[in-house]
Amino acid sequence: MNASAIFPPNGVRTIALIGKYNSRDISDSLCLLANDLQRRGMTVLIEKATAENSGSPQILAWACGDFIAIGERADLAIVLGGDGTMLNAARQLARFGVPLVGVNQGRLGFMTDIARSDMLAVLDDLLAGHFIPESRQLLVASIFRNGQKLSEHLALNEVVIDKGAFGRLIELQLFIDGEFVFNLRADGLIVSTPTGSTAYSLSANGPIQHPQVSSIALVPLCPHALSNRPIVVSDACQIEVRILRAIDSRVHCDGQMAVDLRVGDIICIRRAEFSACLLHPPGYSYFTMLREKLHWSAQPDVLPLMSVEDQDDLMGGADCSG
Numbered sequence: 001m002n003a004s005a006i007f008p009p010n011g012v013r014t015i016a017l018i019g020k021y022n023s024r025d026i027s028d029s030l031c032l033l034a035n036d037l038q039r040r041g042m043t044v045l046i047e048k049a050t051a052e053n054s055g056s057p058q059i060l061a062w063a064c065g066d067f068i069a070i071g072e073r074a075d076l077a078i079v080l081g082g083d084g085t086m087l088n089a090a091r092q093l094a095r096f097g098v099p100l101v102g103v104n105q106g107r108l109g110f111m112t113d114i115a116r117s118d119m120l121a122v123l124d125d126l127l128a129g130h131f132i133p134e135s136r137q138l139l140v141a142s143i144f145r146n147g148q149k150l151s152e153h154l155a156l157n158e159v160v161i162d163k164g165a166f167g168r169l170i171e172l173q174l175f176i177d178g179e180f181v182f183n184l185r186a187d188g189l190i191v192s193t194p195t196g197s198t199a200y201s202l203s204a205n206g207p208i209q210h211p212q213v214s215s216i217a218l219v220p221l222c223p224h225a226l227s228n229r230p231i232v233v234s235d236a237c238q239i240e241v242r243i244l245r246a247i248d249s250r251v252h253c254d255g256q257m258a259v260d261l262r263v264g265d266i267i268c269i270r271r272a273e274f275s276a277c278l279l280h281p282p283g284y285s286y287f288t289m290l291r292e293k294l295h296w297s298a299q300p301d302v303l304p305l306m307s308v309e310d311q312d313d314l315m316g317g318a319d320c321s322g
Helices: 027-039 048-054 067-073 083-096 123-127 286-293 308-314
Strands: 014-019 043-047 076-081 100-104 132-145 148-155 158-162 170-176 179-186 188-192 215-221 231-234 239-245 250-253 257-260 266-280
Touching: 014 027, 014 048, 014 067, 014 083, 027 043, 027 048, 027 076, 043 048, 043 067, 067 083, 076 083, 083 100, 083 132, 083 148, 083 266, 132 158, 132 250, 148 158, 148 250, 148 257, 158 170, 158 266, 170 188, 179 188, 179 215, 188 239
Parallel strands: 014 043, 014 076, 076 100, 100 266
Antiparallel strands: 132 148, 132 266, 158 188, 158 250, 170 179, 170 239, 188 215, 215 231, 239 266, 250 257
């Protein structure tokens, strides 16, 4: 299935509901959604671990399935939780092309557009095909040791290579498309998608990348040399990181999967062959979302105007005319 297959909306018959794990707070929301969707003639499928962790007999009464079953049967999925819940669902379902709609029950919610209080009201627009599909790239991180592949993982936000729990810096080499770029001594390196540019990368002074820009950002974490700055490259690039010196280094994907690293390990990162599809409500704007989440519209405290004499006193009476 691909995202375009559900538009026009008369192709939507089965909707999966996915909730935050280890939280019983979502049970009421899941029940409300499931009942409303059934009333509209939809087939409802609850993600298996969501149902089991909800602790609700009502939720367990609905048909349940794992992510493979959802990928094979669902026309779209509604995710209730925060960005972490959406990240997990997107990684699991991207290869199946199942579009995702996010209901925010977390904190910031950069990827979960809909407030819980509005989730039933927006179903009319959703099922009428008025939601806007948007493709989001994923990264594939392959870890090699002694020439053998240890594991391979997906990331929607970022791949992070860090020094681990010990205080000593990690030392690594970065190659892009086989070309040596630099040696880095730092707390680590973030390899971020545009989606992840407002996550960990942002807190490390990485650039904000618009989701429709085909790019990957390489952001050093507390580099020993201040000249090591973030770099943005094409998402067609093949990125290779070699561990030169480390004690307890690890590679993390979306902060939800971790692999211990050793000196000599190589992490190869590339864009995945498939993308995640997010569905946004009518009127959605990426820049409006940024203004709201990052408080760009907040007004500074209004200060009284200073007289010329007060300005001279503040500047020590300096003559600025020249």
